[in-house]
Amino acid sequence: MNTVTTTGQTRTAAAxxxxxxxxxxxxYIDDRTKISVVVRDxxxxxxxxxxxxxxxxVALYSFVVILLSGSFLTFxxxxxxxxxxxxxxxxxxxxxxxxxxxxxxxxxxxxxxxGLLMRQVHHWAALLFVAAIxxxxxxxxxxxxxxxxxxxxxxxxFVLFILAMAEGFTGYSLPDDLLSGNGLxxxxxxxxxxxxxxxxxxxxxxxxxxxxxxxxxxxxxxxILFLPALVVAFIALHLLFVVTHKHTQFPGAGRTQDNVVGYxxxxxxxxKAGGFFFIVFGVIMLISSLFSIxxxxxxxxxxxxxxxxxxxxxxxxxxxxxxxxxxxxGWEFVWLGFTWSFNILMPMIIIGIFIAVxxxxxxxxxxxxxxxxxxxxxxxxxxAPTRTAIGxxxxxxxxxxxxxxxxxxxxxxxHLAIEGVTHTLQxxxxxxxxIAFVLTKRTCLALQRKDRSIALHGYESGRIVRLxxxxxxxxxxxxxxxxxxxxxxxxxxxxxxxxxxxxxxxxMAERTRAGLSRWFFEDRIAPASQTExxxxxxxxx
Amino acid sequence: MRKTTQPSRRGRTKTGRRHPLxxxxxxAIGLMMTGGAYAAxxxxxxxxxxxxxxxxxxxxxxxxxxxxxxTCHGMEADGTVDAPSLVGVGAASVDFxxxxxxxxxxxxxxxxxxxxxxxxxxxxKQLAVYVGSLAPGPGIPDAQYLTxxxxxxxxxxxxxxxxxxxxxxxxxxxxxxxGKFAPPLAGVSAVHKYEAMVTGPxxxxxxxxxVITPTEKSDIISYLQHLEAAPSAGGFGLGSIGPVSEGLFxxxFGLGSIxxxxxxxxxxxx
Numbered sequence: 001m002n003t004v005t006t007t008g009q010t011r012t013a014a015a016x017x018x019x020x021x022x023x024x025x026x027x028y029i030d031d032r033t034k035i036s037v038v039v040r041d042x043x044x045x046x047x048x049x050x051x052x053x054x055x056x057x058v059a060l061y062s063f064v065v066i067l068l069s070g071s072f073l074t075f076x077x078x079x080x081x082x083x084x085x086x087x088x089x090x091x092x093x094x095x096x097x098x099x100x101x102x103x104x105x106x107x108x109x110x111x112x113x114x115g116l117l118m119r120q121v122h123h124w125a126a127l128l129f130v131a132a133i134x135x136x137x138x139x140x141x142x143x144x145x146x147x148x149x150x151x152x153x154x155x156x157x158f159v160l161f162i163l164a165m166a167e168g169f170t171g172y173s174l175p176d177d178l179l180s181g182n183g184l185x186x187x188x189x190x191x192x193x194x195x196x197x198x199x200x201x202x203x204x205x206x207x208x209x210x211x212x213x214x215x216x217x218x219x220x221x222x223x224i225l226f227l228p229a230l231v232v233a234f235i236a237l238h239l240l241f242v243v244t245h246k247h248t249q250f251p252g253a254g255r256t257q258d259n260v261v262g263y264x265x266x267x268x269x270x271x272k273a274g275g276f277f278f279i280v281f282g283v284i285m286l287i288s289s290l291f292s293i294x295x296x297x298x299x300x301x302x303x304x305x306x307x308x309x310x311x312x313x314x315x316x317x318x319x320x321x322x323x324x325x326x327x328x329x330g331w332e333f334v335w336l337g338f339t340w341s342f343n344i345l346m347p348m349i350i351i352g353i354f355i356a357v358x359x360x361x362x363x364x365x366x367x368x369x370x371x372x373x374x375x376x377x378x379x380x381x382x383x384a385p386t387r388t389a390i391g392x393x394x395x396x397x398x399x400x401x402x403x404x405x406x407x408x409x410x411x412x413x414x415h416l417a418i419e420g421v422t423h424t425l426q427x428x429x430x431x432x433x434x435i436a437f438v439l440t441k442r443t444c445l446a447l448q449r450k451d452r453s454i455a456l457h458g459y460e461s462g463r464i465v466r467l468x469x470x471x472x473x474x475x476x477x478x479x480x481x482x483x484x485x486x487x488x489x490x491x492x493x494x495x496x497x498x499x500x501x502x503x504x505x506x507x508m509a510e511r512t513r514a515g516l517s518r519w520f521f522e523d524r525i526a527p528a529s530q531t532e533x534x535x536x537x538x539x540x541x
Numbered sequence: 542m543r544k545t546t547q548p549s550r551r552g553r554t555k556t557g558r559r560h561p562l563x564x565x566x567x568x569a570i571g572l573m574m575t576g577g578a579y580a581a582x583x584x585x586x587x588x589x590x591x592x593x594x595x596x597x598x599x600x601x602x603x604x605x606x607x608x609x610x611x612t613c614h615g616m617e618a619d620g621t622v623d624a625p626s627l628v629g630v631g632a633a634s635v636d637f638x639x640x641x642x643x644x645x646x647x648x649x650x651x652x653x654x655x656x657x658x659x660x661x662x663x664x665x666k667q668l669a670v671y672v673g674s675l676a677p678g679p680g681i682p683d684a685q686y687l688t689x690x691x692x693x694x695x696x697x698x699x700x701x702x703x704x705x706x707x708x709x710x711x712x713x714x715x716x717x718x719x720g721k722f723a724p725p726l727a728g729v730s731a732v733h734k735y736e737a738m739v740t741g742p743x744x745x746x747x748x749x750x751x752v753i754t755p756t757e758k759s760d761i762i763s764y765l766q767h768l769e770a771a772p773s774a775g776g777f778g779l780g781s782i783g784p785v786s787e788g789l790f791x792x793x794f795g796l797g798s799i800x801x802x803x804x805x806x807x808x809x810x811x
Binding site: 091280 | 651694697701705706710713718720767768775777779781782788789791792796799800802806
């Protein structure tokens with residue numbers, strides 16, 4: 001804290017003494033912007049240090065890389081579906097009819113200096129962007145960082161995740177190659193699968209019968225204008241909340257609900273973050289210069305008749321594709337003169353519910369546990385067994401859908417029948433999350449039990465001692481005070497009591513809530529209390 | 542407390558910087574070597590010889606056939622319950638099936654698996670002319686269609702329209718139903734590519750000369766050879782199977798190395 005205040009003072013004090021240009025310029029800027037106030041107020045914010053707290057930054061920095069490389073691409077890309085005859089320098093496509101969008105993409109790849117690298121940077125950074133958001137969300141979830149007062153910020157972050165997927169999908173569709181066209185065809189099919197309004201909506205989106213001449217231009221507006229604006233706005237909101245709420249931290253000696261132990265933003269954290277930006281940038285550049293991504297010239301121009309084996313969307317859309325692939329046959333029928341495509345509606349409904357549950361999970365958990373306190377200390381995942389188990393079940397559900405999107409590749413690479421792969425995944429979609437739930441919960445409880453025994457009795461040292469009386473005991477090495485603190489300082493929850501409300505009635509909602517709360521907390525390991533720890537001294541050694 | 546930790550942290554940051562990048566570089570080198578080794582596996586090309594069609598060779602072929610194939614295909618090559626008749630399948634079919642190691646079939650399965658070729662080139666040709674002599678059928682293709690200097694753009698277009706739905710646009714292969722699959726086409730000789738098209742082995746349709754003319758077949762072969770020989774423009778192709786390998790690569794190596802770096806950065810401060 002001292003560091004920061006003095007920085008402000010030395011600067012203003014030193015300015016007249018040095019009298020150099022920089023000092024004068026700094027003074028000039030400060031007089032007009034009051035930047036030193038901002039530095040004083042925000043520069044003093046403390047950021048705790050833990051590797052997992054940097055994942056959000058990875059997402060942020062990849063977004064910056066996406067913006068930079070994307071701006072470059074807009075200089076050369078033509079969002080038009082006018083058909084042209086390709087006459088660029090890539091021989092295997094010479095004389096082929098393709099859209100201006102596809103042609104400009106191939107030109108960027110082969111005729112614009114640095115164009116291919118920028119395309120690959122843009123695409124790899126996009127994959128990293130969504131992946132980093134995903135991992136960041138998992139960290140937030142499993143440590144309970146979404147609890148009060150941060151529930152809204154979880155929702156904002158999740159909206160960002162969805163926006164990122166939308167950004168990715170619209171971008172994937174722009175080159176108008178065979179792969180992206182097939183992706184759009186699936187979207188077209190899904191839209192048409194909506195009863196009554198589906199066909200009309202599809203015609204509206206594509207400006208006529210698929211593929212039409214409009215879609216690339218429309219997606220382009222979304223991709224470079226509307227969606228990025230939303231992403232930037234939500235990122236700003238997200239960061240504003242992070243600053244106002246302060247950062248959470250893992251429990252430990254000296255860390256409480258009311259303080260944050262770490263480094264001030266200025267200068268330490270800012271310097272680190274600046275360096276870290278270049279690390280992320282460097283990794284993206286390295287990957288992009290070594291590994292090919294989306295070789296559109298191999299896919300060729302879009303044409304509704306051909307399709308390639310092994311056609312998949314980018315990874316983050318995979319779970320949707322997988323959901324479609326897992327639907328058993330025969331779920332489409334005609335009723336009241338309309339075709340009801342439950343093979344398309346069902347996945348949409350299930351995924352919709354899944355997304356809603358994830359998005360509003362903080363409120364759901366808050367309601368079940370009835371916990372209205374603010375939490376600035378994170379949970380170690382094992383100390384919230386039911387939540388961790390729910391998370392593991394959710395991850396498994398998502399992973400099965402994800403794997404299903406590559407069912408054909410699983411079949412060829414492991415020499416299996418694709419039907420077998422599909423049936424296995426269908427079963428796993430329901431059984432997998434249950435198994436993951438039970439296993440995770442048991443593992444958490446076992447780890448908690450181990451923590452408790454370490455807090456009470458210390459570590460097994462492997463040293464066996466024979467007492468004068470002939471008794472053998474193993475000497476335990478007591479945990480030090482810091483460790484003990486970490487092992488015992490967590491919240492202990494109890495299931496909510498079912499209580500009548502003001503009118504003396506027990507409502508249905510309360511009953512459900514109490515039931516859920518019991519399910520949430522019935523298996524729990526109480527942290528070792530101070531008295532227990534003291535009582536345990538003198539045991540065993 | 543915070544102040545005192547700063548200098549030491551900076552100092553250590555500098556000295557430790559090379560390690561994680563070195564890891565990435567090592568991974569890159571490792572991948573490069575695997576890729577190189579993969580590309581090195583290349584089957585030699587067989588060339589068709591028209592003057593092989595002699596009575597001596599037909600007789601030799603008949604003997605080889607009776608010794609190796611008759612148990613399944615019958616003494617007169619007219620089929621049994623175990624295997625189809627070969628009367629009229631043509632020399633091309635035998636040359637493909639035996640020359641790629643699919644025949645003699647080793648075990649019943651969704652699709653005859655490829656295994657090391659069991660006959661010398663001459664023996665394969667002898668078998669082929671024998672079966673070709675039984676009834677007219679597609680013969681071993683003319684060398685003029687196998688030179689690989691056809692029209693790449695046309696070949697690419699035809700390949701995407703006729704073959705990519707099974708073999709994938711990058712000819713990386715794909716799954717069919719019930720455990721059958723369309724194999725990747727890298728390493729298949731030009732003559733076998735041509736024969737595959739005219740005979741339609743197993744679950745592949747026949748593309749006769751009315752559907753795809755011999756010149757067009759030659760274009761397709763040229764395109765496939767180009768696809769295999771031309772270096773991937775954007776860097777390593779990750780198996781050319783598209784977004785799945787890209788996604789896996791990103792999660793494992795991309796995000797993996799970034800997580801390793803975050804751990805490294807924060808580990809300095811403790």
